[in-house]
Amino acid sequence: MAVRSIGEYKFPSRSRQELYGDDQLVHLWWKGNLWFCAAACFRAPKAMSWNDFVAGMVNPLFSCDPDFDAATTTFTWTVDDKPVSPAGDESLEALGVGHKSLITCVAA
Amino acid sequence: MAAPRKLSMKQRYAALTRDLDWDLSYVDEDTAYPYTSFEGIKIHDWSKWEDPFRLTIDAYMKYQAEKDKRLYAVLDSFAQGQGHLQLTDPSYLNAMKLFLQGVTPLEYQAHRNFAYLARFLNGPGPRFAALCQSQDELRHAQTEIHTLSNYNKYYQGFHSWNHQHDRVWYLSVPKSYFDDAVTAGPFEFLIAIGFSFEYLLTNLLFVPFMSGASFNGDLPTMTFGFSAQSDESRHMTLGLEAIKFMLEQDPDNVPIVQAWIDKWFWRGYRLLALVSQMLDYMLPRKVMSWKEAFELYFEEQMLGGLFPDLAYYGITPPRHVEHAIAEKEVLSHQVYWTLYQFSFAAGFTTTVPSEDAQKWLAEQYPQTFEKLYKPLWDKASAVVDNGGRYFYQGLPQLCQVCQVPMLFTEPGDPTTICQRHTEFEGERYDFCSDGCQWIFEREPEKYVQAWLPVHQIYQGNCGGPTVPDVLAWYKLQPGDNGEIAGNVEQTAWEAWHATSSAEEQAPAPVAGN
Amino acid sequence: MTQSTRARQVGVDIQETEENRAVVEAIEADNADCAVRHMPGLVRITSPTRIVVNRESVEQRLGREWETHEFQLAIVSYFGHIAEWDDDQILIQWDH
Ligand SMILES: [Fe+2]
Ligand SMILES: [Fe+2]
Ligand SMILES: [Zn+2]
Numbered sequence: 168m169a170v171r172s173i174g175e176y177k178f179p180s181r182s183r184q185e186l187y188g189d190d191q192l193v194h195l196w197w198k199g200n201l202w203f204c205a206a207a208c209f210r211a212p213k214a215m216s217w218n219d220f221v222a223g224m225v226n227p228l229f230s231c232d233p234d235f236d237a238a239t240t241t242f243t244w245t246v247d248d249k250p251v252s253p254a255g256d257e258s259l260e261a262l263g264v265g266h267k268s269l270i271t272c273v274a275a
Numbered sequence: 276m277a278a279p280r281k282l283s284m285k286q287r288y289a290a291l292t293r294d295l296d297w298d299l300s301y302v303d304e305d306t307a308y309p310y311t312s313f314e315g316i317k318i319h320d321w322s323k324w325e326d327p328f329r330l331t332i333d334a335y336m337k338y339q340a341e342k343d344k345r346l347y348a349v350l351d352s353f354a355q356g357q358g359h360l361q362l363t364d365p366s367y368l369n370a371m372k373l374f375l376q377g378v379t380p381l382e383y384q385a386h387r388n389f390a391y392l393a394r395f396l397n398g399p400g401p402r403f404a405a406l407c408q409s410q411d412e413l414r415h416a417q418t419e420i421h422t423l424s425n426y427n428k429y430y431q432g433f434h435s436w437n438h439q440h441d442r443v444w445y446l447s448v449p450k451s452y453f454d455d456a457v458t459a460g461p462f463e464f465l466i467a468i469g470f471s472f473e474y475l476l477t478n479l480l481f482v483p484f485m486s487g488a489s490f491n492g493d494l495p496t497m498t499f500g501f502s503a504q505s506d507e508s509r510h511m512t513l514g515l516e517a518i519k520f521m522l523e524q525d526p527d528n529v530p531i532v533q534a535w536i537d538k539w540f541w542r543g544y545r546l547l548a549l550v551s552q553m554l555d556y557m558l559p560r561k562v563m564s565w566k567e568a569f570e571l572y573f574e575e576q577m578l579g580g581l582f583p584d585l586a587y588y589g590i591t592p593p594r595h596v597e598h599a600i601a602e603k604e605v606l607s608h609q610v611y612w613t614l615y616q617f618s619f620a621a622g623f624t625t626t627v628p629s630e631d632a633q634k635w636l637a638e639q640y641p642q643t644f645e646k647l648y649k650p651l652w653d654k655a656s657a658v659v660d661n662g663g664r665y666f667y668q669g670l671p672q673l674c675q676v677c678q679v680p681m682l683f684t685e686p687g688d689p690t691t692i693c694q695r696h697t698e699f700e701g702e703r704y705d706f707c708s709d710g711c712q713w714i715f716e717r718e719p720e721k722y723v724q725a726w727l728p729v730h731q732i733y734q735g736n737c738g739g740p741t742v743p744d745v746l747a748w749y750k751l752q753p754g755d756n757g758e759i760a761g762n763v764e765q766t767a768w769e770a771w772h773a774t775s776s777a778e779e780q781a782p783a784p785v786a787g788n
Numbered sequence: 789m790t791q792s793t794r795a796r797q798v799g800v801d802i803q804e805t806e807e808n809r810a811v812v813e814a815i816e817a818d819n820a821d822c823a824v825r826h827m828p829g830l831v832r833i834t835s836p837t838r839i840v841v842n843r844e845s846v847e848q849r850l851g852r853e854w855e856t857h858e859f860q861l862a863i864v865s866y867f868g869h870i871a872e873w874d875d876d877q878i879l880i881q882w883d884h
Contacts, residue, residue, distance in 0.1 A: 170718045171460065173313050180702050180723040182730040192733065194672045194705070201651060201690065204613040205671040205680040210733040228669045233658060267703045269694065284856070284875050327870035334857045341861060478865050482801065482830075485864075489829035497829055501803045504864045512870055519883075562828060576867040580796050580882065584869070587884035 184266040191266040198273050202232045213260040217253040242272035288329035296399040308397045314460040317525035321398030324520050342502045349498040359429050361492040364559040365768045369623040376436040377449040379419045386412035388457045404513045411506040422499040431754040431764050432622050444728035447678045452546050469514035471539035478572040486562045522588040529589050540593035541710035545677035551607035564639035565607040595710040598686050605689045608648040613682045616667040626759035670729045674707035676714050681707045798868030798880050799834035808862045814845035838881035
């Protein structure tokens, strides 16, 4: 159903990808860990490598959890519900991460 | 000569709403009232709208003046008697800060939109009722500002509420809620605000809030709350009249009204998530739990009382209401846990609930608190014991519709966060719940425009890329935000009470505003 | 939603003040089946049938004239439907 309005009603998304240039929004969810009240939202370059993503975004956030240890905590990953096994220099885009994608991890 | 016989209430009301109205001769009705047809609501006879209060201008002015007189008498004695020292604890004021930042601007918005209804509804009865409500809402905005300004002299966080309403992440929740309502047509607005908010849900906001004020030594807030709420019963009546009027005018109106009830129940309920934590966590002396308030004011009164009445017209209880009922066990805990980790960017402060408070929570929530939330608080306490304080190092994913961080869990599974998504014109959108997803999918063109604070920060529209840039843009001052313990407000309070002998001078204001 | 078989309550919340005590007493006297609960700052009156406020009963207890419009100063909230509000009486009950 469309909006009922007094005139034409058509506006662009206020968060469309083009507003972020070569970057995109990426969501990161540590499933099953309620220490984090919600998944995080990052702005990340599409070409960012998985290693850079982990070092620059994942680890700083997860380190707020005193039980997390970047050296020993291991995860299984999905991107938008599809299992992935990310390799170090693979880009986010190559991994299938799109604008506002959800990257989910579960502690192994 | 005998004095002229006084008109009865009925006669006076009829004189005001009928005798002072006239039929238009130089323009047709659609030109004079251009906004009451595009929503599809069919009205055949506007004169069928009756205001049960039978309010006339003389009575309205007389009693509103009396209400204000009573309120200002309390404010005077509060200021003269150093009333700000009578609170149970300064942390109580966090609830008031949230109220002033989140709700007071909505009163003003309500004032504006009811003024629009007072001009653009076809019938004189509803126009006059809308005019009274418009003036009421302006009075609410003014008296709330005036009342709480008394605290601004002594406490943090009261100085830039209006600026913050348009900018700060959690305040986009109430702001976007009302923006959604005022950009709808007049009939949807009546269902959204008049019915769903004022009748269905307002008791959950105001009554516990005023009792909380009364219980925590905040006499002025209690008084303005009651003063505002006495108008609220008229607003509730207008909302109930509005819905019955629409339902009675034409059977084709029923499905339209039902969809609005479905939408606006869920919109309002998500907004009240902020109130749930206020009741369970922010008040130092507790009044009643969110769960109890929800059962009393919503389940008993509305599902048990109102909806059987509306069933006569073919109206059913709101879609997704079962999720709200199930959530009453977990809602407030999840919301406060979120505010705890993000209060570095809020206009209020948070802390780990005290041992007594946790005991009370465990009693109120025997199924959930000790099992699910106490372990988290224990872990947060351990961080504090080690000299730290847990704040989330990042920004949260937001729901496209309610704009609350996506903190809610799956129905029936309080350990898994609820993630819903939909694609519209090639772009992905995220939702916190089935309710919000349903609302989006009904009117995606509306919600793609959402000003989501997190996305706006990333687009560079909020003062700069770093957290301090954004906080400066929010106009947060030291002491407004973060942790309660050790806050300037807390230390000033302790100093005042340590030296409160009769000869002692009034404490000096601490807030730099 | 299952329709509960218990009575459908109506209710009114009244601000707890000196003057309103007369109003509350009048309501209690005129509504045999009502229940009264005191909460911080307010009095909550509920009834399984209906609640009626009679001008004369209030005036008797106040010892002065009282117009039903004055009830606006007392009421904090209600649930039910205002079925009648005239010079002599206010009646709260469900319609259907
Ligand atoms: Fe209001
Ligand atoms: Fe209102
Ligand atoms: Zn939502």
